[in-house]
Amino acid sequence: MNKINWTKLDFIALVLIPVQFLVSWVLVVMQVPHTQNIVSIVIFAIGLLSVCILSKIYGTVLKNDWVNYRKKIWLKILISIVGAGCIIAILQGVRLLMAPFMPVALSSGVSESDAISAPFAITLIAAVMPLINAYQEEIIFRHVLFYKLRGAWYVSAFFFFASAFLFGIVHLNNFDGNFIRTIPYMVIAMCFNLVYLFTKNIWYSIGIHLAFNFLMAFVPALFMLVMQRLII
Numbered sequence: 001m002n003k004i005n006w007t008k009l010d011f012i013a014l015v016l017i018p019v020q021f022l023v024s025w026v027l028v029v030m031q032v033p034h035t036q037n038i039v040s041i042v043i044f045a046i047g048l049l050s051v052c053i054l055s056k057i058y059g060t061v062l063k064n065d066w067v068n069y070r071k072k073i074w075l076k077i078l079i080s081i082v083g084a085g086c087i088i089a090i091l092q093g094v095r096l097l098m099a100p101f102m103p104v105a106l107s108s109g110v111s112e113s114d115a116i117s118a119p120f121a122i123t124l125i126a127a128v129m130p131l132i133n134a135y136q137e138e139i140i141f142r143h144v145l146f147y148k149l150r151g152a153w154y155v156s157a158f159f160f161f162a163s164a165f166l167f168g169i170v171h172l173n174n175f176d177g178n179f180i181r182t183i184p185y186m187v188i189a190m191c192f193n194l195v196y197l198f199t200k201n202i203w204y205s206i207g208i209h210l211a212f213n214f215l216m217a218f219v220p221a222l223f224m225l226v227m228q229r230l231i232i
Helices: 008-029 035-057 059-069 073-101 112-117 120-144 153-169 180-199 202-231
Strands: none
Touching: 008 035, 008 120, 035 059, 035 120, 059 202, 073 180, 073 202, 120 153, 120 180, 120 202, 153 180, 180 202
16 A cells, blocks of 8 residues: 655645634634624635635545546435435434433523524525535545555554544534543544545545535524524
């Protein structure tokens, strides 16, 4: 197996997600008025920029893998949906096993009524952002932090677990800083790693991650959009 060495562009790619994480954290800590709306808009803008940068940096890999992935695309979509269902089952299973050790979830301060009454644009961003995240997270955590660093078995094993650990860590803001609650996300990150490792095609893991986020985040946000329209 030939090891692909990192370039300066890989280091640039690694900065993208931490920047989003830190910006979100800083805005919340600063307690800026209408923080949630500002965070959503800023992170969305950074996310779009990130997609453009990653697509430019890894355009060759994405294009080459897409050539094979697009064959029998409807079958690939079905695989993505089934794969997402399996990932959801694993996520819920890990959460169930860890339930006795899980700290009590803190309230995010956003009730369902608050979400429904949120500005339409903010709810739309909430619906689309998980899909953007799936794309950039697969490229960074799966391709840059794992697949490109394969080598001897112990090196591959290290980055297999390290990339999964970091994937969980960047979701800390989702759980009010509760580290334990990010562990199930580390487990599903290992599942995404395995998908990429065995298929050797980044689009399989992107497709499953997109389907996962679609079901877990996009659909609920879409429901909020529908409720907004009905109430108005």
